[in-house]
Amino acid sequence: MPDVLPTAADLAVFSLAAQHPDTRGWVGDPARLALLGEEHAFDLQLATDLDLAAKRAEFLSVGQPAKAFLNRWAEVRPDLGAMLSIRFEGLDWEKPFVDASVTTRPLMPDDLPALRKVALDIYGAFRPGRLRVWSAAEMGAFPDTRPDMRVLAAPLADLRGAELPDGLTLIPTRDTSHHAEAVAAYADVDAEHPGHVGQARMLSEDDLAAAIAAGTMFDVLWKGQWSGYAGTLPETLLGLPAQVVQELLLAPHARGHGLGPHLSTLLARALPDDGRVLLGTIHGENRGAREAALRAGRRDIGGWTWVPLQG
Numbered sequence: 001m002p003d004v005l006p007t008a009a010d011l012a013v014f015s016l017a018a019q020h021p022d023t024r025g026w027v028g029d030p031a032r033l034a035l036l037g038e039e040h041a042f043d044l045q046l047a048t049d050l051d052l053a054a055k056r057a058e059f060l061s062v063g064q065p066a067k068a069f070l071n072r073w074a075e076v077r078p079d080l081g082a083m084l085s086i087r088f089e090g091l092d093w094e095k096p097f098v099d100a101s102v103t104t105r106p107l108m109p110d111d112l113p114a115l116r117k118v119a120l121d122i123y124g125a126f127r128p129g130r131l132r133v134w135s136a137a138e139m140g141a142f143p144d145t146r147p148d149m150r151v152l153a154a155p156l157a158d159l160r161g162a163e164l165p166d167g168l169t170l171i172p173t174r175d176t177s178h179h180a181e182a183v184a185a186y187a188d189v190d191a192e193h194p195g196h197v198g199q200a201r202m203l204s205e206d207d208l209a210a211a212i213a214a215g216t217m218f219d220v221l222w223k224g225q226w227s228g229y230a231g232t233l234p235e236t237l238l239g240l241p242a243q244v245v246q247e248l249l250l251a252p253h254a255r256g257h258g259l260g261p262h263l264s265t266l267l268a269r270a271l272p273d274d275g276r277v278l279l280g281t282i283h284g285e286n287r288g289a290r291e292a293a294l295r296a297g298r299r300d301i302g303g304w305t306w307v308p309l310q311g
Contacts, residue, residue: 005047005073011083011102012036012239018106019238020136020301026155026277027240036239043083043101047071060093064125071101074118080104080111086123087132096126098309100133107135109142112307120309129310136302139284147284150303152293153277156243159268159297168259170218170230170266178219178226179205185228185251203247211246218270220250220263227254230263232271237279238301243271245280248289260292 006014012033027035046052047070054066071085083102089095098119100107107115112133119131132148139147179202186202203211210233211217217231228250232243248263268278282289284303294300 005044006081006083008037008041008044009033011040011043014102014104015040016239018103018134018136020299022299023153023238023240023301032239035236035241039236039239040083040102043071043085046085047073047083060088060091062093062096062126068123068125072122074122076103076114076118077111080107080114082115082118084119084122086126086128096123096128097130097132097306098123098128100131103133106137107133107142112142112145116307116309127310129308131307131309132304133307134302134304139300139303142305142307144308146306148304148306149281150284150290151238151279151301152282152290152298153240153242153279153301154298156268156271156273156276156278159264159278162262162265162297164262164265165257165259167223168262168266169221170270171221172215173208173212173217173219173229173231175212176205176208178229179208181226181251182229182247182249185249188252202249207246216243216271217246218267220254220266222254222257222259225253227251227259228263230267232267232278234276240277240279241275242277242279243267245278248280248292260288261295264293264296264298 015036016029016033050066053069056069057064057066069086071083073081073083076082081104082100085099085101087097087099089097100115116131135141139150183202208217211231214233216233217229219226220228220230229247231247232245235242235244237244250259264278278298280293282293
């Protein structure tokens with residue numbers, strides 16, 4: 001690892017350069033750099049805090065010392081540096097992967113062989129199966145890879161004007177009484193579309209309660225009947241002050257009527273008019289959800305890609 005780590009401000013500059021150009025007009029650069037610096041400060045803590053690394057080593061118990069869990073700042077190519085970390089999908093010790101959270105410039109396809117080599121040189125003892133990278137490029141820009149989550153976003157103000165169908169409304173969610181119905185709705189989709197399994201899942205009842213408490217979770221009513229959930233939480237992601245989608249769910253009886261895109265419009269109208277962005281992550285292979293978001297006026301502003309590390 002190089003002796004001198006970048007500062008949080010350095011990481012913010014690198015990260016901003018890698019964001020989609022459409023987003024550069026949504027938030028001014030100074031404000032966004034400050035927010036990105038706050039986000040990436042944790043990368044630096046994970047690169048230097050041995051106590052935290054020891055806690056991770058103890059929790060995951062994969063036979064590696066605490067120091068091995070530290071983030072590493074690595075020179076990948078003469079013109080490319082990267083912040084790398086060892087992570088585990090769903091905190092499952094059997095699913096290690098290497099995450100490239102920040103790079104000094106936007107990645108290109110011909111950077112991947114060198115990045116794979118460095119990832120394995122540093123974290124090979126964990127036997128990671130995949131490397132995850134961020135890019136604002138269109139999905140499919142990196143050959144021989146698989147998409148992970150894509151980010152679909154637009155300023156709330158841009159989403160409020162679309163025409164809505166009769167009988168489709170939102171009301172604030174008061175309790176978790178429909179949670180079991182929502183879980184069953186996800187199970188119905190998984191049964192009908194086996195490829196959907198693992199791409200999206202219902203919030204836990206506790207997480208649903210947290211969104212209700214924040215006042216940003218809504219029941220979808222269609223023709224007077226409970227028909228799903230639409231809700232967010234105010235957060236910062238990619239340096240954007242956002243309302244981050246927690247649920248956009250239609251019950252089985254409300255599917256197939258072209259209602260999906262209208263949930264973004266309804267949310268935009270229901271949420272505070274405070275200049276935030278409506279932002280949600282959708283698995284790249286979840287074509288129906290992506291198309292609904294795009295039809296609503298949200299834009300694909302980039303996403304994460306899985307790069308194989310092992311044969």
